[in-house]
Amino acid sequence: MNSKVEHSKAAASSAGDVVKYVLALALVVAGLVAWWWFAGQWATPLRALAVVAGLVAGGVVFLGTAKGRDTREFLVESRFELRKVVWPTRQEALRMTWVVAIVVTILSLLLGGFDWVIQELLKLFFTLGR
Secondary structure (H helix, E strand, O other), X not given: OOHHHHHHHOOOOOHHHHHHHHHHHHXXXXXXXXXXXXXXXXXXXXXXXXXXXXHHHHHHHHHOOHHHHHHHHHHHHHHHHHOOOOOOOHHHHHHHHHHHHHHHHHHHHHHHHHHHHHHHHHHHHHHOOO
16 A cells, blocks of 8 residues: 555544535535526526536535545546556457357356256146145
8 A cells, every 4th residue: 555545544634624525515516506596597508507617616625625635646646557557459358358248148048047947846846746
């Protein structure tokens, strides 16, 4: 585990962070309220812009908190780790997709066969005494 992540987990949220969380939530809710409140008065693109503005403003306020800094750091480190991944070529991906499809088909037929056999045995068992 990265030492930066372990260090940032030790930081406790302060009262200022709680106020920022409430403000961020209020901004998001305000954008959503604007969508419904101005339904007949504003054009749809303007109402959508109010929702986007509320989401962006709430996100900016959230990024100013300790959890927001942790989130930003996590995203930066995730992007760095994704650069290290060796992605399969198109041919390898297609080949593995076919392998998965064939295995799933075979297992489906096998489980369907077991189900049919068990069903027939139960029918035989319950109708045997009649």
